[in-house]
Amino acid sequence: ACDPTKLSRNELEAVSRRYMQEMIPFVGPKTDIMGPDMGTNEQVMAWFMDTYSVYQGYSVNEIVTGKPVSIGGTEGRRESTGRGVVYLIERAMDMLKMDPEKSTAIIQGFGNVGSVAALSLGLKSGVKIVGISDHTVALYNPKGIDVKAAELHVQKKGFLRAFDQGDRIAPNELLEQPCDILAPCAVDRVITEKNADKIKCRILAEGANGPTSPEADLHLNKRWDEVFVIPDILCNAGGVIVSYFEWVQGLQAFMWTETEVTDKLFRILEHSFSQVIKRAKRDKVSHRTAAMAIGVERVMKAKKMRGLFP
Template sequence: MPFKFDVHDRSVYREPAPIDQDSPFQSMMERFDIAAEILELNPGFYEYLCRPARVFMTSVPVVMDTGHVKVFDGIRVIHNNVLGPSKGGIRYAPDVTLSEVKALAAWMTWKCAVVDVPFGGAKGGVVCNPSEMSPGELERLTRRYTSDMFNVFGPDRDIPAPDMNTNEQIMAWILDTYSMHSRRTENAVVTGKPVALGGSEGRHEATGRGVMTVTLAALEQIDRSPSDCTVAVQGFGNVGSVAAQLLQEQGCTVVAVSDVTGGYYNADGLDIPAVQQYVKENGGSLEDYTEATHITNEELLTLDVDVLVPAAKEDQITKSIAEDMQARVVVEGANGPTVPAADDILNEKGVLVVPDILANAGGVTVSYFEWVQDRQGYFWSLKRVNKRLKRTMTDAFNRVYETAEKHDTSLRIGAYVVGVSKVAEALRLRGIYA
């Protein structure tokens, strides 16, 4: 029986299962729905694309240093693999939820499509507090989680990467564990690993560098020079610290940064390399930094700056924050930092928002480069990686900007239209297997 494709039959749409209205997944769905309406997306495709293809849950028992066994919850969500093997990070955090991981996996699907990377979307997480675990406990946790996911992961199936509270070392343990089960070294099973194990030059800085690239593109659209711009960065982890450093190198004045201890503001500009050194020497924290005035994270978000880079967690720019915001440009280094209710407010105020699925796609772009290099067994120079990253991010920004103008909508919806249309077209061409 041939597959019926009728873009006008809206009556057969079915709402997804009820979920928390404030959840990250609901935030993703509200934007997805708008793009689906613009595209007149086939109802069957809508149903298929708005839900995960597969969800894996596992109990991860770990022998702690005390000798006691503690069991952690592990999650891996494959949202879509129509364009290629699924791709997405693994986060270790005490507040990881299935709703969050589902949303992050969906964002990865659209993100890969926006930057024209032939991957689908996935995400993983383990509910734990890594700050309270020893290196040995983290290694045992990682290896058991990888073992449980052995039939999920694979260089042609699903490729994990670092995310919140995971790093190169954890990726190395995943690589080794998977390789031990495979009885051969599989470098391409994971990205974001050490260069000595097949990692790519430039991968550590890739997300922050991508944020910098699209920030410059956005400033060009509003006819502003980087040397005339002030910047505030919420979150001083890998993404935020690198973005702050690179934007300062481009001539911007970074007046504020923050972490979980709050914000740190200096109207004359912060010395970002000095701040990075302080964090390194202070156990990874900005606490008690004296070369700036201490402010709250909420105050940082509403500073009178040209560019705001939210690079912390989801749902930071709420409706009330949006009403008080003064930034002219927002570049979302984090996933889902702006709640849907804030979008209309920012649009009405004329704030140019570069959305997460475009702004922070530098990481997955260089992850793709890493995967390609591993498959080839030939590695590129840092100069080549950065050159190709710049071209990819600039082309994606221009594509999204043109799409937003065409449909008279925000860059966020423009990005969703680009991503969803690419995946839907691939699904149409492949057909529905029965």
């Protein structure tokens, strides 16, 4: 394991290409494709694609998603997860009759997901962002944080560490500050059995994968009338949905504008959100259980139709 932020560009390229070289027997455009996550970016995806293509003897754009638009990437892929998080937050706010301009939000994580979510919520929806963090610092300011200034700072410095628009507090304490919307968009298991009863939000939007531990989920289930949970399986699905679009684009040589991609994304999220809410109400279960049940049922039906062979 290595910290990519401590590698030179040449070192990161060498590690990335070697990794893909070893993965070639296990991946393919119709078997398993790769996409970006923590520690990687579109440049790494470009190296992955190029390395795989060299071994095939021709360009295989569809082997990875999240690559630069100049080599077959999809417009809006980088922003897709954060945009999806915000779209679902807005749908939840509409259901709960919350006024965005009178609401506050805390965003944990300021990478592709957190920064896009913070900017969209703060600049487009009108929500006051009162807390942000990355792995270097957690900032809280009940008067509001200029998220555009924060983004520019990160673009120049790489981290939020020296940004000074708030009180510096412990990362775990940030999650317990009062707000209307809490969006953990960084790492897993930050909401635990110890702090699940301490969070003071109306909407919990899980932008990260697995930010809530199973034990914490039991506590949140008891607070269903206080905390509206948008589970990760739904909340952060925007990225993989648009990755699917990019894969199809590569296979079929399609070209879509960013507006077309975003419209398609929002239509899918709208349908999924409605299905989860209906299922949760019908079965009197949590949103997470409803989402998982819908997914498992779809797999079960497909397996049943295919049967077993040999």
